[in-house]
Amino acid sequence: xxxxxxxxxxxxxxxxxxxxxxxxxxxxxxxxxxxxxxxxxxxxxxxxxxxxxxxxxxxxxxxxxxxxxxxxxxxxxxxxxxxxxxxxxxxxxxxxxxxxxxxxxxxxxxxxxxxxxxxxxxxxxxxxxxxxxxxxxxxxxxxxxxxxxxxxxxxxxxxxxxxxxxxxxxxxxxxxxxxxxxxxxxxxxxxxxxxxxxxxxxxxxxxxxxxxxxxxxxxxxxxxxxxxxxxxxxxxxxxxxxxxxxxxxxxxxxxxxxxxxxxxxxxxxxxxxxxxxxxxxxxxxxxxxxxxxxxxxxxxxxxxxxxxxxxxxxxxxxxxxxxxxxxxxxxxxxxxxxxxxxxxxxxxxxxxxxxxxxxxxxxxxxxxxxxxxxxxxxxxxxxxxxxxxxxxxxxxxxxxxxxxxxxxxxxxxxxxxxxxxxxxxxxxxxxxxxxxxxxxxxxxxxxxxxxxxxxxxx
Numbered sequence: 001x002x003x004x005x006x007x008x009x010x011x012x013x014x015x016x017x018x019x020x021x022x023x024x025x026x027x028x029x030x031x032x033x034x035x036x037x038x039x040x041x042x043x044x045x046x047x048x049x050x051x052x053x054x055x056x057x058x059x060x061x062x063x064x065x066x067x068x069x070x071x072x073x074x075x076x077x078x079x080x081x082x083x084x085x086x087x088x089x090x091x092x093x094x095x096x097x098x099x100x101x102x103x104x105x106x107x108x109x110x111x112x113x114x115x116x117x118x119x120x121x122x123x124x125x126x127x128x129x130x131x132x133x134x135x136x137x138x139x140x141x142x143x144x145x146x147x148x149x150x151x152x153x154x155x156x157x158x159x160x161x162x163x164x165x166x167x168x169x170x171x172x173x174x175x176x177x178x179x180x181x182x183x184x185x186x187x188x189x190x191x192x193x194x195x196x197x198x199x200x201x202x203x204x205x206x207x208x209x210x211x212x213x214x215x216x217x218x219x220x221x222x223x224x225x226x227x228x229x230x231x232x233x234x235x236x237x238x239x240x241x242x243x244x245x246x247x248x249x250x251x252x253x254x255x256x257x258x259x260x261x262x263x264x265x266x267x268x269x270x271x272x273x274x275x276x277x278x279x280x281x282x283x284x285x286x287x288x289x290x291x292x293x294x295x296x297x298x299x300x301x302x303x304x305x306x307x308x309x310x311x312x313x314x315x316x317x318x319x320x321x322x323x324x325x326x327x328x329x330x331x332x333x334x335x336x337x338x339x340x341x342x343x344x345x346x347x348x349x350x351x352x353x354x355x356x357x358x359x360x361x362x363x364x365x366x367x368x369x370x371x372x373x374x375x376x377x378x379x380x381x382x383x384x385x386x387x388x389x390x391x392x393x394x395x396x397x398x399x400x401x402x403x404x405x406x407x408x409x410x411x412x413x414x415x416x417x418x419x420x421x422x423x424x425x426x427x428x429x430x431x432x433x434x435x436x437x438x439x440x441x442x443x444x445x446x447x448x449x450x451x452x453x454x455x456x457x458x
Contacts, residue, residue, distance in 0.1 A: 011030050019047060042068045046075075049061035061085050069081075087115070128154040132161070147171055160191055165184045182308035185307075209290065213230060234289070237287070239313075240314070249323075263428040265428075266423050267414055267422055285441070289301040297346055300339070301336065327453075333451040333452055341444065350397055351400070354426070354427075354455050355452060356426060358422075358423070358449060358451055359449070360423075361420070362419070364416070368437050368440075373415050376432075378432075380410065380428060382428065383429075413433055416435065
């Protein structure tokens, strides 16, 4: 390669040094600065890919390893890294092809042989994988009892198969066995995230959150200094004695409002009991479950990443039991939690959910919200079309807004309030309202969204 300009060489050396010290937060922008000037730079692409892979971002590392190999095919490690990333992301045949091409160019050695053995093993389904495939096929056909049995057998054969725990957790919780299903979700989270800490880095809002959470954990756990990498840590998420969802809200007046409203929705304040709200806040603050990045400046947590603690199972169960005339016959389907940066987030896009009923709960304190008339949800009185059309609108803000304008949709804004829940029919268009929250880790806007039922069964 031609000699690099000093500024690029200096940035690369700094990136490598920071990477070697385990400081991904400092190394990543330096690697990206090198690639901004030299997009085809082999080592910068490779080492940034390696850094992302170490953070569990295997899909993001793949094109970087590919670019490194394309730039410098004479470096054997680049063949190995690219083939390894293909294998990790579920493409064993492509990994085998890359290794074969590398061998034709002289690639050899123990590392190549070891990776080839892994590729061959991945291409030969184990008994557990065959049982998982069988269970998935049965679930697709609506044969839930048989599917559950197949997943249970897969776990009996391979107790540490994260995929089997995920699928069993999903099908159990969707068929009414929420507590047991959530336990399998949590087992999946421990298997996937429990061995290695999550290195800091990623988008600006992600890096900022992880830095603030690291400082929070250092303070609450009594550490001397904040760590540069977040450990897999869960706060106490056990069930509470007594109700988690306040039963005082289950009134005939609430049911009447639900039946008469358009769009069909009710707003419930003081949704959780005080002990449940306090415990959920602590769990969301201290647990390193926030694994999902969203471009609009917020991050997310899912059941399979650790959101499915026993307290959340208790809340999901009690929602159905407390509001039977609102939730109806719809069983639990899925949930997610979303945490927004105070200054960097633009909120969710305008969208609809492919479920029957959505329970959207806010847990940030009122004093964190700088605009008491906003910060919650905007919901329109128009339903999204079904099927492929809904997916098109959900993926295109301009298209969704044009549809709402042509439909002469009217918007209702529900402001943020601590411990406020909005229960609404999921297929009405909705989005996060404009929000302005105070800076500070415990002031971040957090909402938990629980989905019930299938849109096709209203």
